[in-house]
Amino acid sequence: MKTFALSLLCLVIVNLQFLNVASVSASSTQEKHTTAPKYDPKRDPEKDIQDAIADAARTGKRILLEVGGEWCSWCHIMDRYFEDNPKLLDLREKSFVMVKINFSRENENKKLLSRYPAIPGYPHIFVLDTNGKLLHSQDTSKLESGKSYDLEKFFSFLKKWARS
Numbered sequence: 001m002k003t004f005a006l007s008l009l010c011l012v013i014v015n016l017q018f019l020n021v022a023s024v025s026a027s028s029t030q031e032k033h034t035t036a037p038k039y040d041p042k043r044d045p046e047k048d049i050q051d052a053i054a055d056a057a058r059t060g061k062r063i064l065l066e067v068g069g070e071w072c073s074w075c076h077i078m079d080r081y082f083e084d085n086p087k088l089l090d091l092r093e094k095s096f097v098m099v100k101i102n103f104s105r106e107n108e109n110k111k112l113l114s115r116y117p118a119i120p121g122y123p124h125i126f127v128l129d130t131n132g133k134l135l136h137s138q139d140t141s142k143l144e145s146g147k148s149y150d151l152e153k154f155f156s157f158l159k160k161w162a163r164s
Contacts, residue, residue, distance in 0.1 A: 039069045039100050041107035049112075049132060052097040056130040062163050063132065064096040067113065068123035069104040075123045078140065081149045088154055095162035096127075127161045136161055 052063045068075035082089045092098065101109055103122065113119070116126055117137045127136040143153045 039072075039075065039102040039104065041102045041104050043102065045099070045101045045109055045112050048099045048101075049128075052099045053128075053130070053132045055097045056128075059097070060130065060163060061095055061097050062130065062135070062161060063099065063128040064092070065099050065101050065116075065126040065128065066123055067101045067103050067119060067126070069102055071104055072122045074121075074140070074144075077148060078123055081154075085151060085154075088151065088158070091155065091158050091162070095158060130163075 049063070049065070055061070056063050066075075066078075068078075082092065101112065103109060103113070103119075116134060119137075120139050121141055123140050125138040125140060126134060127138065129135055138157060140149075143149050143157060145153070
């Protein structure tokens with residue numbers, strides 16, 4: 001009987017711990033702006049930017065608008081590059097709110113992109129302040145090295161435009 005009661009008590013404690021972790025995780029997720037995992041022609045970039053501005057105002061981060069498309073091989077290379085370089089990914093996540101803006105045959109987002117400087121190639125990054133004002137337009141080909149990106153150049157770019 002003692003063994004059964006002890007087992008039951010342990011089971012209750014483990015379940016309470018799990019519920020506590022799940023609720024903390026859910027509340028953290030709800031508060032944070034979520035980055036679109038893909039370039040989605042159906043997303044509303046105006047709303048995404050407004051959400052990013054709200055998140056940036058709350059966190060003190062700047063905003064990175066990454067313009068590209070699912071058709072863009074260099075866009076996928078850049079996504080993998082961040083995944084393969086956790087320190088670079090960490091710097092980006094700690095310093096910036098990310099928004100992916102689709103540019104494709106299905107949706108060129110002309111109205112939105114007409115407010116920014118011309119884009120020479122894809123992917124392209126615009127750095128905005130916490131209010132959504134353009135600070136910098138980055139041609140990502142300047143961050144390339146061979147068939148990938150240059151870690152030192154990317155770190156320098158992010159550090160330069162991160163809020164101090």
